[in-house]
Amino acid sequence: MSVNTTLSVTSKGNVSGNPSVNDYSGTWDPALIAQLEEHATSPYEREELDSLTSISPESIEAQISANLPAPTPPKSATSPELSKKNASAIVEYMRENKKDTITFDELTNLSQDPNATAEEKAAADYFTQNPAQYFLIETRDDLREDGRSSIDNFQQVADGNFSIASTDEMNSQLAAATLATFMVTHTPNIETTDTLSSINEGDLKNLAADPSNPNTEAAAQYFLAHPEVYKDIETTDDPRPDGTASVPELQEYVSKE
Structure with a gap:
């Protein structure tokens, strides 16, 4: 089993990925994590799951902010x-x-x-x-x-x-x-x-x-x-x-x- 931990930002500003995540302010779905743990057959897979559950909304927000382009300065009025x-x-x-x-x-x-x-x-x-x-x-x-x-x-x-x-x-x-x-x-x-x-x-x-x-x-x-x-x-x-x-x-x- 391979767990895809790639995150993306939805059009509403929430974080989505695979496995799925609750709303931006939440955490990983415990039920889904439990199901995945049942089928984890190797230490490597369990380690991947552990790393998933350790990701906090704050760390996700920091990562998103770091990747945002710098704002373009507004054009000033002329006279x-x-x-x-x-x-x-x-x-x-x-x-x-x-x-x-x-x-x-x-x-x-x-x-x-x-x-x-x-x-x-x-x-x-x-x-x-x-x-x-x-x-x-x-x-x-x-x-x-x-x-x-x-x-x-x-x-x-x-x-x-x-x-x-x-x-x-x-x-x-x-x-x-x-x-x-x-x-x-x-x-x-x-x-x-x-x-x-x-x-x-x-x-x-x-x-x-x-x-x-x-x-x-x-x-x-x-x-x-x-x-x-x-x-x-x-x-x-x-x-x-x-x-x-x-x-x-x-x-x-x-x-x-």
């Missing part, structure tokens, strides 16, 4: 005021540590650094929990997203020269920056290295239906759902709407929002 405040803290940190640039990974490390001040950790948390905020800052001077931002970019936000809207959900500023970045890094023709200088409504429809790049997909969907915003952008250089928006027009819109 222009919070972006300005936290950018200022990052600027101070970079100055004190003589850093001209800072990467997203370095911000992640800073948020977990026991030697960092509470203000520094909170600021790093803000940008790592809201990567769209960092994206808008790091692509401020160079649309080619590389995960690295200069101190000057953070300084512009801290000084209020570049206001970042809430990125709790897709908005016009984030959508414009996302499309601009896509355009300067995307090469539609594999035979050349030419990127997109402009984008039209047909391109938006294609991007909105392409799940391979979720961020670009969401940005395109935003403009299709808000045609008045897209018209405002595409008529920046020419008041006669033609459905085509350029990279400079998208960049200018990001800066003025």
Whole structure:
């Protein structure tokens, strides 16, 4: 006879196994254990049964808790005021540590650094929990997203020269920056290295239906759902709407929002 002592957690949070167990707060069914002991024919089988009855609900709970995944920290709320405040803290940190640039990974490390001040950790948390905020800052001077931002970019936000809207959900500023970045890094023709200088409504429809790049997909969907915003952008250089928006027009819109 072989006794299976594998435990599992039921959908109700109780513990189940084979042999069966009473409710989570109980112990192994004595009647079942007695029946199994009657048929145990070797010292090894009896030893297995002894080990079963010695398992307490507390030890089971500890084992379950140890195997639970760490909770994901909640996404924090964003606002222009919070972006300005936290950018200022990052600027101070970079100055004190003589850093001209800072990467997203370095911000992640800073948020977990026991030697960092509470203000520094909170600021790093803000940008790592809201990567769209960092994206808008790091692509401020160079649309080619590389995960690295200069101190000057953070300084512009801290000084209020570049206001970042809430990125709790897709908005016009984030959508414009996302499309601009896509355009300067995307090469539609594999035979050349030419990127997109402009984008039209047909391109938006294609991007909105392409799940391979979720961020670009969401940005395109935003403009299709808000045609008045897209018209405002595409008529920046020419008041006669033609459905085509350029990279400079998208960049200018990001800066003025």
